[in-house]
Amino acid sequence: MKTPERLVLLGHPVAHSLSPTIQNAALAAAKIPLHYSALDVAPRDLNAVVGELRKETGAGNVTIPHKQTVFALCGRVTEVAKTARGVNTFWFEEGALVGTNTDVGGFDHATRNLMSEHGRPLPQRVTLLGAGGSAAAVATAVSGWGGTALTVWSRTEQSASNLAQRFDCARAERDLTVAVRDAQLVVNATPIGLRDDLLPIAIELLAPGAAVIDLVYRAGATPWVRAARATGLVAIDGLPMLIEQGALAFECWFGFAPDRRVMWEAAAG
Numbered sequence: 001m002k003t004p005e006r007l008v009l010l011g012h013p014v015a016h017s018l019s020p021t022i023q024n025a026a027l028a029a030a031k032i033p034l035h036y037s038a039l040d041v042a043p044r045d046l047n048a049v050v051g052e053l054r055k056e057t058g059a060g061n062v063t064i065p066h067k068q069t070v071f072a073l074c075g076r077v078t079e080v081a082k083t084a085r086g087v088n089t090f091w092f093e094e095g096a097l098v099g100t101n102t103d104v105g106g107f108d109h110a111t112r113n114l115m116s117e118h119g120r121p122l123p124q125r126v127t128l129l130g131a132g133g134s135a136a137a138v139a140t141a142v143s144g145w146g147g148t149a150l151t152v153w154s155r156t157e158q159s160a161s162n163l164a165q166r167f168d169c170a171r172a173e174r175d176l177t178v179a180v181r182d183a184q185l186v187v188n189a190t191p192i193g194l195r196d197d198l199l200p201i202a203i204e205l206l207a208p209g210a211a212v213i214d215l216v217y218r219a220g221a222t223p224w225v226r227a228a229r230a231t232g233l234v235a236i237d238g239l240p241m242l243i244e245q246g247a248l249a250f251e252c253w254f255g256f257a258p259d260r261r262v263m264w265e266a267a268a269g
């Protein structure tokens, strides 16, 4: 693969993303003279933008709402992207668009770290709130653990059923209270808490000792993470996943690992 000459984040909207911050810190630390920029691309413009990036040996990340569209545009996708049916990282090889999904590895890494820090094994029962692109990445990671049962709840029941059907370890549950009551880990894969102070589910409904992972991240931790920690639960927001998916993407583009410490420092501001 040729070293990228342009690095971008494709999304709509993109202004809230910390990816430029962490990737530019990683590029500077590695002394790579490139600037990673966020491009706000409306769905109707995506094809044209991907065409331009092909000419410029571009590479980058993909975020909401383009992960499935870019997956469909790829000439080649990795196995993990196939299972997640979405691409968050892309580059070009001999003109062909190649995609992978580092959200899967990012979530896997964040969860393993959280559990081992607290002396816990990987959970046997996980509940996923939401059934969109990031939920598919979480389900892909959980399906790789072997032996973990996944319950999927979504406000749109059909989306939960559709996602659960794709994974042998998963089933959909309509009743949110039932979905979470036995879970050892509950994951929020909805945008609740991103721009409001709402919680995806009240903490009292979780099992005693459950761990909480909120894929949402924002300054000062999310309302759900703050509420969970206040009652003594183990909880992290989406930052550890974001840093790891970014580091794995960097490795895809340049063939070596970035300095994760500088990425963390940049994210902390």
Ligand code: NDP
Pocket: 064, 103, 106, 130, 131, 132, 133, 134, 135, 154, 155, 156, 159, 189, 190, 191, 192, 194, 215, 216, 217, 237, 238, 239, 241, 242, 243, 245
């Ligand atoms: P999608 O739009 O693909 O999916 C969103 C899901 O949340 C859908 O199931 C949707 O249900 C549900 N949802 C949306 N709004 C509400 C609501 N008000 N109440 C209940 N359910 C709701 O988004 P993604 O999966 O890509 O991203 C979800 C969130 O995850 C993002 O907001 C982002 O903050 C976070 N994220 C974090 C990452 C990280 O590295 N930490 C990586 C990727 C995402 P419905 O189908 O009914 O609309």
